[in-house]
Amino acid sequence: LHWKRRNLPPGPMPIPFIGNLLSMAQPQPGYECFRRWTKQYGDVYTFWLGSTPYVIISSYSRIKETFIKDGDTYVNKKAQPFQHEFRGGEYGVIETNGQFWSTHRRFALHQLRDFGLGKDVMQQRILIEVQEIFETVDKALDTEVDVPNVLRRAVANVINQLIFGYRFDCEKEHEFLKMQELLEFQENAFKEFRVILEVFAPSVGKFLPGPNVNEILLKFKTDFFEFFEQRIEEHRSKIDFDAEDSQDYAESYLKEQKKREADGDFDTFSNKQFSNMCLDLWFAGLATTTTTLTWAIGYLLNYPNYLVKVQEEMDRVIGSDRLITSGDKVDLPYTTAVINESQRCANIVPINLFHETTRDTVIDKYSIPACTGVIAQISTIMLDESVFPEPYKFNPDRFIDENGKLKKVDELCPFSVGKRQCLGEGLARMELFLFLSNFLNRYEVKPSPTQGLPCIDKSKEFGVTPRKFDAVLKKRYS
Numbered sequence: 474l475h476w477k478r479r480n481l482p483p484g485p486m487p488i489p490f491i492g493n494l495l496s497m498a499q500p501q502p503g504y505e506c507f508r509r510w511t512k513q514y515g516d517v518y519t520f521w522l523g524s525t526p527y528v529i530i531s532s533y534s535r536i537k538e539t540f541i542k543d544g545d546t547y548v549n550k551k552a553q554p555f556q557h558e559f560r561g562g563e564y565g566v567i568e569t570n571g572q573f574w575s576t577h578r579r580f581a582l583h584q585l586r587d588f589g590l591g592k593d594v595m596q597q598r599i600l601i602e603v604q605e606i607f608e609t610v611d612k613a614l615d616t617e618v619d620v621p622n623v624l625r626r627a628v629a630n631v632i633n634q635l636i637f638g639y640r641f642d643c644e645k646e647h648e649f650l651k652m653q654e655l656l657e658f659q660e661n662a663f664k665e666f667r668v669i670l671e672v673f674a675p676s677v678g679k680f681l682p683g684p685n686v687n688e689i690l691l692k693f694k695t696d697f698f699e700f701f702e703q704r705i706e707e708h709r710s711k712i713d714f715d716a717e718d719s720q721d722y723a724e725s726y727l728k729e730q731k732k733r734e735a736d737g738d739f740d741t742f743s744n745k746q747f748s749n750m751c752l753d754l755w756f757a758g759l760a761t762t763t764t765t766l767t768w769a770i771g772y773l774l775n776y777p778n779y780l781v782k783v784q785e786e787m788d789r790v791i792g793s794d795r796l797i798t799s800g801d802k803v804d805l806p807y808t809t810a811v812i813n814e815s816q817r818c819a820n821i822v823p824i825n826l827f828h829e830t831t832r833d834t835v836i837d838k839y840s841i842p843a844c845t846g847v848i849a850q851i852s853t854i855m856l857d858e859s860v861f862p863e864p865y866k867f868n869p870d871r872f873i874d875e876n877g878k879l880k881k882v883d884e885l886c887p888f889s890v891g892k893r894q895c896l897g898e899g900l901a902r903m904e905l906f907l908f909l910s911n912f913l914n915r916y917e918v919k920p921s922p923t924q925g926l927p928c929i930d931k932s933k934e935f936g937v938t939p940r941k942f943d944a945v946l947k948k949r950y951s
């Protein structure tokens with residue numbers, strides 16, 4: 474280990490086979506250990522996940538110099554044996570590299586654009602879900618409502634519509650319930666430190682008592698892929714290959730697959746890749762946005778003075794219960810400040826995804842060979858007290874300047890940076906704004922009298938999962 478560490482930037486002493494994983498569990502979800510190491514070793518240091526070293530970059534200036542300005546050197550993902558096993562090979566967009574990755578990233582971005590991002594179509598789809606939320610909640614005014622569940626359904630409808638072209642209405646209720654059950658299962662499985670240990674330190678994890686991670690996730694994996702494969706087959710049986718326009722991602726994929734196969738390429742748009750792309754888009758598109766929305770409302774309930782402030786802005790600018798659209802965003806800077814602060818505090822990826830260098834490079838004064846693990850540590854940057862004083866305090870005012878205008882702060886980077894920056898950022902931003910603004914404009918939100926305030930403590934969980942809480946809602950306009 475000493476030999477392996479000799480040329481890497483200094484960092485905390487790893488334990489053989491486990492690395493520095495234990496530090497992330499004290500307290501969870503690890504923000505504090507990364508902040509402590511940044512103070513101790515500077516903005517470039519080495520962190521060990523199991524037996525693999527990762528060079529952590531934890532200041533915005535250094536990220537700009539590396540991941541942003543020299544993006545090609547930092548574009549690759551580091552292969553994770555667990556992912557390989559789960560997916561059945563190198564598939565999807567989140568974990569792949571090279572030409573294969575860029576083809577699928579470009580294709581997915583094109584589809585997002587074609588299905589309306591940047592046009593009115595996507596907004597209309599989201600606003601339909603806003604109205605569905607209203608319909609559900611209006612039937613349960615003054616009672617305790619499971620707000621996260623209502624939001625999750627709305628976000629699931631948006632992503633499922635995009636990928637497979639339909640919403641989970643009454644007829645498809647059972648599908649939604651099944652997917653919800655699977656997502657909850659997955660969230661709970663990864664709350665356990667022993668699962669994390671097994672994924673990142675398999676040489677130790679395999680000796681732990683109880684079922685191994687592959688056994689734990691087997692049913693989840695089978696059911697999840699089965700859901701996607703059934704939807705894909707339904708599309709295949711109905712598709713009109715001659716129709717110029719496609720209605721959803723699945724239809725576009727099948728057309729591209731046919732075109733490529735006619736040219737002799739059976740690999741790039743294979744069936745296995747298809748279900749893995751669905752997994753990536755569905756999962757990344759649902760879990761992240763739902764988690765952020767539930768934290769936003771959780772924070773506002775815990776800090777009611779900011780809830781009052783954001784609703785005052787809505788009363789001043791909107792002044793009725795009409796639907797708020799993206800066109801209103803520029804006039805609602807405080808609402809955007811609340812979303813920014815929610816994303817900063819929710820800080821949903823305590824450790825960002827694992828990249829590796831594509832070539833030999835120099836970071837700070839250290840020579841880093843090709844294929845070394847590197848991480849853009851955005852969670853530390855969003856807790857940098859020189860930019861965000863009292864970083865753990867929820868305070869949207871920090872995003873408002875002395876003229877009441879929205880402040881642009883580069884260090885707010887929840888969608889990450891560089892060539893792998895979140896593929897769904899545009900969609901996510903639109904959803905966060907439309908769901909949150911319309912929800913808060915329509916309802917007075919109060920904590921549940923039986924459960925009290927939603928918990929905003931993360932110190933007992935390894936990851937950041939959606940908050941679970943009920944709230945009591947009243948209409949703000951009769």
Ligand code: HEM
Nearest residue numbers: 566567757758761762765826887888889893895896897901
């Ligand atoms: C609040 C919502 C969201 C947050 C905070 C978020 C955050 C992130 C982050 C931190 C990454 C890692 C980037 C890196 O490797 O450095 C990422 C990647 C990704 N996100 Fe998101 N995301 C959100 C919503 C979405 C949505 C709605 C979609 C789907 C349409 C999506 C799809 C993806 C995909 C496919 C990647 C992998 C991109 C690649 O490797 O090329 N995300 N996201």
